[in-house]
């Protein structure tokens with residue numbers, strides 16, 4: 001029996017939502033349908049809300065530590081769901097995965113060092129490297145039949161001179177929705193071990209996987225790979241609680257952990273927001289049913305979106321992703337410049353989507369559509385997409 005009704009329209013305007021309230025600042029229009037920022041238009045699991053209300057009702061919001069029961073909830077989730085056996089000594093809590101990317105870059109490398117990414121990729125990867133004055137190196141991926149493939153020969157060739165210190169890996173991949181297979185990750189991991197490259201694996205999309213695909217934690221592949229890796233995990237994408245800002249950097253490597261912890265101390269960070277901690281525990285402890293239902297709904301949305309686009313807008317190419325709630329639409333056949341594509345979407349379709357170019361120059365001509373919304377918003381968005389592109 002279903003517990004949740006994801007068809008319910010919940011007004012998010014004037015709630016300080018980045019997705020709904022910042023379109024004027026970002027796109028120059030307030031009358032567009034927002035299907036850009038990666039959060040869901042659904043309420044979080046009821047158990048999360050209840051836990052927060054209970055905490056709020058207590059009324060004392062003093063300095064709060066992260067109790068062992070939070071560690072236990074995280075460990076059980078990853079063991080039961082992904083077969084990944086974690087040790088709570090491996091955890092360093094942090095307010096978000098993007099802050100974790102920045103923290104690890106600062107902890108493990110020096111200004112001007114090279115940090116590599118597979119492009120295209122979630123654009124804050126580039127920002128965190130460049131804002132920290134490191135050098136961005138890219139290994140462009142091949143996009144074949146609607147799926148990204150890492151070019152490991154090209155990747156390894158870039159490591160040969162020994163100057164690349166780190167890889168930022170997106171597993172599963174945003175924006176492509178590719179769920180890397182164990183074999184793909186194993187081959188990648190062996191190269192990183194061989195060339196002594198530290199891997200920071202952003203696994204925030206780990207739980208958003210469609211039927212027939214399996215998420216593999218990069219660090220679970222082998223002891224050697226684990227020793228070389230820091231994995232960033234978070235309940236925020238999974239349970240739609242990004243505003244609560246809670247994540248964990250996980251590594252079995254003592255030396256890497258000491259460096260991260262030193263960095264965190266230097267920054268003056270020692271705990272999380274009280275509501276972030278509360279939500280994290282409640283979500284991992286009680287969120288399973290909600291996640292099952294939301295993923296069924298999202299997968300149906302994805303199927304509807306893909307078949308609509310294939311039938312109604314045959315000029316563009318789209319393939320159902322393997323995971324995430326992000327639809328990656330290949331508009332290259334239209335032959336439009338990125339600016340023109342954005343202009344049509346915004347001013348003809350009144351639709352706010354992310355342009356592919358943000359994710360890397362290889363993605364010029366693509367657009368990213370967030371379909372974690374009610375069915376009626378989805379249908380409206382698809383009609384607007386058609387209007388814009390035809």
Ligand SMILES: Cc1ncc(COP(=O)(O)O)c(C=O)c1O
Pocket residue numbers: 038095096097098099122170174202204205234236242246247
């Ligand atoms: C791959 C990836 N990493 C990190 C984030 C953001 O993480 P956080 O909100 O914890 O900084 C997102 C959000 O879209 C994402 O897609």
